[in-house]
Amino acid sequence: MGLKIGGQVERINGKELSYKDFVDNYLVNNQPVVLTGLMDDWRACKDWGFQDGKPNLHFFSTHFGNSKVQVAECGKREFTDQKRVEMSVSNFIDHWLAMSTKDSTDLSNCQENDESLLYLKDWHFVKEYPEYVAYTTPLLFRDDWLNLYLNSYHMHTDPGTYQETNEISCSDYRFVYMGAKGTWTPLHADVFRSYSWSANVCGKKQWHFLSPSQCHLVFDRNLKNSVYNIFDDVSDVKFPGFKKAIWMECTQDRNEIIFVPSGWYHQVQNMEDTVSINHNWFNAQNLSYVWKLLLKDYNEAKEYIEDIRDICEDFESLCQRNLAANTGMNFSDFFSFMTRVALANIIQLYLNFKNTEKQLSSLSPSTQHLILNLLSIKKVSLSMKLVDTESSCSILDVREVLKDPLFLELCRDMEITYQMIYEHWTKCWDPIEHSRINFDELELVDSNLCKMCRSEHLIRLIDNVFSHFGVDSSIENSVLVSQLDELEVFCNDSVV
Incomplete structure (x- = not known):
């Protein structure tokens, strides 16, 4: 047959x-x-x-x-x-x-x-x-968060997990x-x-x-x-x-x-x-797929070694190491990835409003795209919040990230990508403009958000940005997120 x-x-x-x-x-x-x-x-x-x-x-x-x-x-x-x-x-x-x-x-x-x-x-x-x-x-295929990120960073945040010759620690995909x-x-x-x-x-x-x-x-x-x-x-x-x-x-x-x-x-x-x-x-459209697979593989990794929990000095760390080895990333890697990508999108959003946007009723396609990206990250972060992942996430100092030359490379690559998608823009990226961004003016980093280590921190950061730019709940519930809701139907059945 x-x-x-x-x-x-x-x-x-x-x-x-x-x-x-x-x-x-x-x-x-x-x-x-x-x-x-x-x-x-x-x-x-x-x-x-x-x-x-x-x-x-x-x-x-x-x-x-x-x-x-x-x-x-x-x-x-x-x-x-x-x-x-x-x-x-x-x-x-x-x-x-x-x-x-x-x-x-x-x-x-x-x-x-x-x-x-x-x-x-x-x-x-x-x-x-x-x-x-x-x-x-x-x-x-240019809206590629995975390879844009790996142009600047290793996927693994734990130096003990990353090895130059380790096949799983891929330099790119x-x-x-x-x-x-x-x-x-x-x-x-x-x-x-x-x-x-x-x-x-x-x-x-x-x-x-x-x-x-x-x-x-x-x-x-x-x-x-x-x-x-x-x-x-x-x-x-x-x-x-x-x-x-x-x-x-x-x-x-x-x-x-x-x-x-x-x-x-x-x-x-x-x-x-x-x-x-x-x-x-992957990008905003299928980020939920990545998280759901990660969660499934984590539960399987934990179940596989459950019988040694009582004799294991740090059971959770072992689960995360096994998850990184088997899947290619763990909760800490994924959180660091989402935080840096969110910050890079925030920078692009800032530049869009600074240079072109006049009012929310006439958002450009590129600005709508950036908002959708941040909504997708927020949605996955809300899902992560329901799972006990906080002890597994690394601590990122937002101010240090924003000054990191590697982060500026990520911002450059992302800006060029979206300009090409929407405007076929070919001029060279100017890091001087980025160096003049007033992050205090943006009100992105209050005293409670300097250190990012929990999914709720990332949620609050995105909410602060939306509030600053006037992206209110009506925008969040608009056609901009209908795509995410529709995609969720497919995603719920995709991870066996």
Whole structure:
């Protein structure tokens, strides 16, 4: 019995899609889409492949061959993923070329059994080769809090947790993937339940998607483990709901970008030799997804070691360390992230009102966007307040954050991002203007809010800012937050 296919992923011309329509139709509705026409000027499309669509493997060996990368062995399972090994790009290419010289019978047998099929994954290419501008992130995906933040900060606030060589302590979530025909990725939902986009520079991929409302169907009776390969002979006893699942299917061609929404489980197979560029990201629209996954994983981490609570000197710290290792961040990391991102949005809001805004009735789209961002952070903070997270959060001195050169970098990147989205602004960011901001005039930091260590502090900070700019409850209850309420419907069912 094969998969039940309920429809195909929509395919549209990305050049004809406005940012607002992308948000309204795909981010808010949390729906996948294939976008064409957004890769025409990418250097990667010229350098990394030939005119016939085949990848230029010699180019990678010559220019980037010494890079150390993670490679998945498609025929070997390790826990819930494929076994990973580390090798140089040149060694990976050598293996790929050796496989391509096998005769068709041998190659067919290897691919059928996944033997010797290696898939290069999660190569932090942008961080490793910043001077080589392989592509420009399409405007539709620019509102990327995750990678903007990681341009300036490490995700982990605990120096003991962060290690330069630790794979989980990712420097960014911008990757290159490379694999021969037949390589594949098992069924999964993306890290942090983030959005992702994947652009095929060379080759063709087949995708199978399952919406968040049906994801429970691919889990076992205890909702602990999901199906590994949807094309296996899946046990009806272990996964009783699997055959009821209704999938969306999509074939992604060269020079096409697919948008993967939050919480959608998906399995991907390379139908040809393929090179792709992939980003994970989150923003105001899916921040609730991140928090709910974090809370779920925390409860599981705590339950897993509950039997040693009485003999553990600091049980909560151990839970948080395990959460950071397994999920990629813990409560303290997430709180620090939200606080700094909130402050950066506040700075942009201040500059918008200072330079352009006259009255609330005529808020510009960019100002509405900033307000929505802060409302999203407030909403998640209110949810955090209901959970006993306070002892797990780090202490941030707001005045120190505001003076930190790394924070000014975050402000610069965020300002450029929103100016590009709304005004296609290209002038250089001027840090002098930011240095002249009168934070005392803003009344952001009263004596009780200098030290931020609780979610209620962040809530009060945002409320103070709204009060200062006249963003009252009528604004909070207006159409600006209808998007968040609508998204919450999807989010509630997305984390299994």
